[in-house]
Amino acid sequence: MPLRKRKPSPDNTSSVSHDAGDPAEASNDGGYNAxxxxxxxxxxxxxxxxxxxxxxxxxxxxxxIVLLGALLGAAGGFYLSHMHGLTKQRTSAGESSADRGPSKDGNSNAK
Known part of the structure; x- marks a missing residue:
């Protein structure tokens, strides 16, 4: 990736960052890690x-008991991932609220 210089920070030191190029690429890293x-x-x-x-x-x-342990371990893994917020559906930056489905409050304008 090409490097680009940032504006100097208040203490007059400049930092170098990697050019992300595609904004969608930066938002997809979290999904893979999760x-x-x-x-x-x-x-x-x-x-x-x-x-x-x-x-x-x-x-x-x-x-x-080994089977019970395997089932307990799978359930515990799902529970931990849910409690850590890893099972939430993430939305992309370009997606509108209409693309995600009906509103959660039940108010729709459909007649």
């Missing part, structure tokens, strides 16, 4: 809780 974080939470939860279930299965002589 997707990787959601994937990590879910897979990590499944692995950790499956191992805990496997250990309890071996300790107690059962065979079903």
């Amino acid at each position: 997707g990787i974080a959601v994937f990590s939470y879910i897979i990590g939860g499944i692995i950790v809780w499956s191992l805990i279930g496997w250990g309890l299965d071996n300790l107690w002589g059962t065979r079903w």
